[in-house]
Amino acid sequence: MSEQPEILFTSEEIRETVARIAREISDDYRESRPLLVGILQGSFVFMADLIRQLDIPVEIDFVRLSSYGSGMESSGEVEVIHGLEQAITGRNIVIVEDIVDTGITLKRFMDDLRERNPASVRLCALIDKTARREVDVKIDYTGFQVHDEFVVGYGIDCNEQFRNLPDICHVKEIPE
Ligand code: IMP
Ligand code: MG
Numbered sequence: 566m567s568e569q570p571e572i573l574f575t576s577e578e579i580r581e582t583v584a585r586i587a588r589e590i591s592d593d594y595r596e597s598r599p600l601l602v603g604i605l606q607g608s609f610v611f612m613a614d615l616i617r618q619l620d621i622p623v624e625i626d627f628v629r630l631s632s633y634g635s636g637m638e639s640s641g642e643v644e645v646i647h648g649l650e651q652a653i654t655g656r657n658i659v660i661v662e663d664i665v666d667t668g669i670t671l672k673r674f675m676d677d678l679r680e681r682n683p684a685s686v687r688l689c690a691l692i693d694k695t696a697r698r699e700v701d702v703k704i705d706y707t708g709f710q711v712h713d714e715f716v717v718g719y720g721i722d723c724n725e726q727f728r729n730l731p732d733i734c735h736v737k738e739i740p741e
Contacts, residue, residue, distance in 0.1 A: 570717055570718065570727060570730065570734030570735060570736045571734055571735050571737075572732045572733075572734050572735075573709075573711065573714065573716060573732075573733050573734060573735050574709055574732060574733040575732050576719075576731040576732050579614075579708075579719060579732070579733060580614075582691075582708045582709065583611070583614045583615055583618055583708070584618050586615065586689060586706045586708060587615055587618030587619050587620075588618075589706055590615075590619060590621075590659060590689065590706060591619050591620050591621045594621055594623075594657060594659075595621060597657045597684075598621070598622045598623060598624060598657075599621075599623055599624075599656070599657045599658065599659050600623070600624045600625070600626060600651055600653065600656045600657065600658050600659070601615075601616065601623055601624070601625045601626075601659050601660075601661050601689075602625075602626050602627070602628060602649065602658055602659070602660050602661065602678075603625065603626075603627045603628075603661045603662075604627075604628060604629075604630060604660065604661065604662045604663070604670075604671075604674075605627050605628065605629040605647070606629070606720070606722070606728070607662075607663030607664065607720055607721045607722065608627075608661045608662055608663045608691070608720065609627075609720050610719050610720030610728075611661060611663060611691045611708075611719065611720055612625065612627075612661050615661065615689075624651065626649050626650055626651045627647070628645060628647060628648055628649055628674070629645075629646040629647035630643055630644065630645055630646065630670055630674060631643070631644045631646050643669075643670055643673040643674060645674075645677075653678065653681050653682075653683045654681060654682045654683065655682070655683065655684050656683050656684060657683070657684050657685045657687075658678060658683045658685065658686045658687070659687050659688075659689055659705075659706075660674070660675065660678075660686065660687070660688045660689065661689050662688065662689070662690045662691070663690070663691050663692065663720060663721050664690065664691065664692040664693075664694055664716070664721065665688075665690045665692070665693055665694065665698075665702055665704060666694045666697050666698075667697055667698060667699040667700065668698050668699060668700045668701070668702035669699060669700055671688065671702050672700045672701075672702050675688065675702070687705040687706070688702065688703065688704050688705050688706070689704075689705065689706035689707075690704045690706070690707055690708065691708040691709065691719075692708060692709050692710070692711055692716060692721075692733070693707045693708075693709070693710045693711075694710075694711055694712070694713060694714075695710055695711075695712070696712045696713045697713050709733070714735045715735065715736050715737075715739070716733055716734065716735055716736075717730065717733075717734050717735075717736050718730030718731070718732050718733045718734045719731065719732065719733050721733070723736050723739060724739070
């Protein structure tokens with residue numbers, strides 16, 4: 566049995582934070598219909614809650630990325646396992662990510678997107694793991710900041726466990 570994760574942010578705090586981000590995005594995109602691009606799998610719960618709090622028209626799409634590297638370290642190589650279905654030329658894109666950690670995955674993905682001539686690209690991240698950043702990534706909409714805790718819940722996993730937890734929790738011991 567793995568240990569019970571400890572709550573960092575309750576479902577109520579998450580609800581308030583998602584509502585705050587939704588207000589910010591709604592205010593910024595009143596005049597255009599943004600395309601929200603969720604990074605699978607971790608962003609699926611966040612995306613589902615976020616779009617239901619927006620009071621502007623939006624479209625959504627998802628991508629699945631895999632970063633190569635040995636063990637826990639990213640190498641900077643990012644493979645697109647499932648790409649965008651929508652055309653992005655001339656669109657206002659908001660990337661919806663669960664966690665920005667080193668920033669390597671997002672930096673590569675955002676650089677690739679920009680080459681396809683969208684009107685704009687912004688980044689929305691539920692969790693900003695500030696202490697571990699290795700490359701410069703600007704987060705336009707941030708939910709919570711953590712130091713270097715390993716977090717799970719609200720769609721976020723550890724070895725595919727704990728995605729179903731309603732709160733954002735901290736695991737000290739990585740389960741098998
Ligand atoms: P990076 O910013 O390229 O290092 O990679 C960030 C990705 O690693 C996130 O989108 C998550 O999928 C994963 N990740 C980073 N930190 C955590 C964590 O604490 N819990 C679960 N996944 C994490
Ligand atoms: Mg991710």
